[in-house]
Amino acid sequence: GQNIDQPTEMTATEGAIVQINCTYQTSGFNGLFWYQQHAGEAPTFLSYNVLDGLEEKGRFSSFLSRSKGYSYLLLKELQMKDSASYLCAVRDSNYQLIWGAGTKLIIKP
Amino acid sequence: IAGITQAPTSQILAAGRRMTLRCTQDMRHNAMYWYRQDLGLGLRLIHYSNTAGTTGKGEVPDGYSVSRANTDDFPLTLASAVPSQTSVYFCASSEDNHSPGNEQFFGPGTRLTVL
Numbered sequence: 579g580q581n582i583d584q585p586t587e588m589t590a591t592e593g594a595i596v597q598i599n600c601t602y603q604t605s606g607f608n609g610l611f612w613y614q615q616h617a618g619e620a621p622t623f624l625s626y627n628v629l630d631g632l633e634e635k636g637r638f639s640s641f642l643s644r645s646k647g648y649s650y651l652l653l654k655e656l657q658m659k660d661s662a663s664y665l666c667a668v669r670d671s672n673y674q675l676i677w678g679a680g681t682k683l684i685i686k687p
Numbered sequence: 688i689a690g691i692t693q694a695p696t697s698q699i700l701a702a703g704r705r706m707t708l709r710c711t712q713d714m715r716h717n718a719m720y721w722y723r724q725d726l727g728l729g730l731r732l733i734h735y736s737n738t739a740g741t742t743g744k745g746e747v748p749d750g751y752s753v754s755r756a757n758t759d760d761f762p763l764t765l766a767s768a769v770p771s772q773t774s775v776y777f778c779a780s781s782e783d784n785h786s787p788g789n790e791q792f793f794g795p796g797t798r799l800t801v802l
Contacts, residue, residue: 582729609787609788611790619795620777620793620794620795620796621730621777621793622793623790623792626788626790665730673784673785674732674735674745674784675730675732675791677722677729677730677731678729679727679728679729680729
């Protein structure tokens with residue numbers, strides 16, 4: 579079967595750095611996406627990786643290793659507004675997104 | 688309007704009733720999707736449409752139907768609602784479903800409770 583694993587919850591301090599991991603086992607691979615979802619709101623796109631390596635976008639970076647079925651999202655200089663759930667999704671061989679359950683990130687002052 | 692809209696925002700429905708959730712996008716995206724989101728589970732695909740006039744079944748299609756008569760609209764119908772269909776429903780769209788990096792844009796969601 580297809581499976582995306584992420585930690586359920588993480589806690590970090592304002593101004594710090596946090597890494598959210600995602601491991602996947604899917605039928606085929608056509609890219610990995612990270613989305614942010616604030617409570618009660620819709621998911622919004624953060625990043626996309628299809629080749630191995632690091633993609634940087636301001637305070638957010640995402641890394642992919644296809645051979646290991648592994649990705650992480652790195653958030654630097656954490657702000658209170660970064661408190662949200664972070665969703666990892668893999669596009670499979672049918673070009674559909676398979677979603678992890680999300681990681682709830684709690685930022686403490 | 689800009690982006691994707693969904694209606695209603697929330698609904699309480701008696702079991703056995705028929706319900707249509709509406710979704711409209713103005714980005715001229717070819718692909719559209721319906722997901723449900725339940726606590727502790729990832730988003731699960733119900734139905735999708737790669738282009739107007741075509742639809743496909745996702746991971747959890749039973750009890751749901753869709754139509755795609757034009758590019759903009761993608762309604763989701765529950766023919767006879769059951770309590771297990773209580774969930775938050777998100778509609779999404781993307782330019783297409785296969786180009787690299789094509790992200791999906793999400794509507795605000797419909798919170799549905801079936802009693």
